[in-house]
Amino acid sequence: MVSKEYISPADHPKPVTQAPSQVSDIIAKSKRKRDAGVASEKVGEHERENGKKSKRRESGIEAENAETTPEIIEKGKKKKKKEKNKVKEEDKGEKKGKKSKKLRTEIEPLEQIKEAVDEPEKEPETAQTPSDNKKYDKKRNKTKSDSANDSDDALSKHKSIRQKLSKIRAKALEPTLTAESLTAEDEPILVIPVGLEPLPQPAPTKTQKYSTTLASSLPPWLASPVVVTPTTTVPFISMPGLSSKILSRLDILQLPYAFAVQTAVIPLLLKDGGDVCISAATGSGKTLSYILPIVQSLSIRVVTRLRAVIVVPTRELVSQVFSTASSLSSGSGVKVGTAVGSRALVAEQGLLVGVGHDNTIHSKVDILITTPGRLVEHIKSTPGFSLHWVKWLVIDEADRLLAQSFQEWVDVVIGDVERVTSGLLEEGDMRTVLEDLGIRINERSEVRKVVLSATMTRDAGKLAGLKLRRPTMVVVENAAKPGLPVEKDEKMQGDDRDEKQDDDDMPDEIFSVPMELREYAVSVVNTEYKPLHLMYLLRDRGIKAGTVVFVKSNEGAARLVRLIDTVVEGVEGLDKATGWTTGLITGEMEKKRRDKVLKAFKRGEVHILIASDLISRGLDLPNIEHIINYDIPSSTRAYVHRVGRTARAGKEGNAFTLVADKEARWFWRNVARGIRRREEGVERLTVGLEDEGLGWRGIYESVLYG
């Protein structure tokens, strides 16, 4: 049995184990210098402190003397009084400052008039109660007893105030928009309410609101991404930095041209740099954009160590990414492994780590593709499983993964890789000194995070947990038909929709679907006959295969399969005429059964695949031509992923959504208008029901009502 004790921090090789003696001398000298600098700074501080103390002593002596001199007492009182007045003035100013800007602009001229007119009465204003009056008298007496110099000062001050007031008065009486008809004789108090009346304002337009919210609420790296148009393409052979081995693999795989996302992301990841977030439509080739640089960078390694971890949300996606990584790395010696919850943990541990002759534990894989929950299990309970050497951390379908906690996976995984990184940063001090001396050292680089989705969140708060370093956002976007950002309130009003499910759409997010996708809304006149609408649609559009029908629940999906099968069986020869064979795939099925159905669908033995949202993300099946949203998706984001199972890698595809009356408002606002898509937009379709008791309807009715 392997034990965790085998991996002590001392076992981890450090980038620099021993500095050359000459170097250590220099470092020691530089340290002494630094220490001396700190010491002299401290002396300086000490001296400053002494200076302050002596000043304090001096003022202390002054104060002592002052106690014995009546003139100085008087001066002190005056000073206090002045300070008191100053505070009052400041308070007044602060209160004024709190008024809204709008009110200020409207009221200010009026207040100036009011102050000017009220000025002579200002003093009595402060003495309203008998006690106030006494205080006021006292104040006056005190003022009278002031020295002759002071009264001269007061006189000149008073004069200058009066001059200022007359200027203000003159200015305020100039005709203006707000106080056009005012004169000095007007009673200001009567005029002020006029200024409070709301001024006519231009009605705020929705477009303004969207653009400002989106731009202003984002940090600069999210607000100004690297934008690539989806039609951009270059031959891999002309892409700088690709090794001959990789080029020959691409050649074997018959992939001569890089897709748009790959043209931007591959060169970025081949160079050193910060983390990268990628937002590109479904089926645009995001997987290859990160697998390729990872495989190339690892193909020069000597020892197998866990250096890349790719996290995806489902087991199906683990298999899919594994297949891309394996085919690209074939012949390079890079070892790819998977970790998924469906396998026994112990069996999987044996596949991921092994014990060498010298009893040291080593990783059996360079790249691990895993679901988040299983990754956490290995971190916590697999002896010798370590993220210490991890150079790449990929989070695919990031918006979904970040929305779900899976044993607090973000904290556990990021916490683990951050520990490694912070260790490197400490070593970085030493590195800087060495590099300053012109000495290059071999170093491990920081963990590089690659975060992807077709509906990448622009919520910086959600991304914060990933602790991104110097991030760059890459967006593959067409500007053909800009969609309006989704507005949260609109969605929440969506009839019988589940608010919680809608929560993953941020207000003001903009989504895109592939340009090759044609979209239709099929209106469901009578929801009782919804399954029939689906069947008529299939029949009328001549759809025979390559179709995935999305249903909102596992139960609903299973029910729909039974219903269609029964109706089809009820009409003699119908199954032959339509050519339909149905298959079911939902989350509650065993992985083995799910794989079987998917394989049958891939082979074309299953024509209509009825599925829950389990396969709505990432799944890449080349023969999907049609997507049917039998149940309306739970959010705009969910719609984008569902329909993205077709029209992939530049191929054409169709998406149909059955829309009941009560869902229409939400659909047209959020899906039809809220997504960037081809010029044609979403087309309306209707299917006509047969008369009662006739044709398929007759069979359907007899199945349901006997």
Ligand SMILES: Nc1ncnc2c1ncn2[C@@H]1O[C@H](COP(=O)(O)OP(=O)(O)OP(=O)(O)O)[C@@H](O)[C@H]1O
């Ligand atoms: N350069 C290329 N040339 C031809 N085909 C490619 C290229 N890159 C990727 N593909 C193919 O495009 C399809 C879609 O790629 P991928 O699954 O990576 O899309 P994606 O952007 O991850 O989509 P999603 O967001 O739905 O997961 C795959 O079948 C893949 O093999």
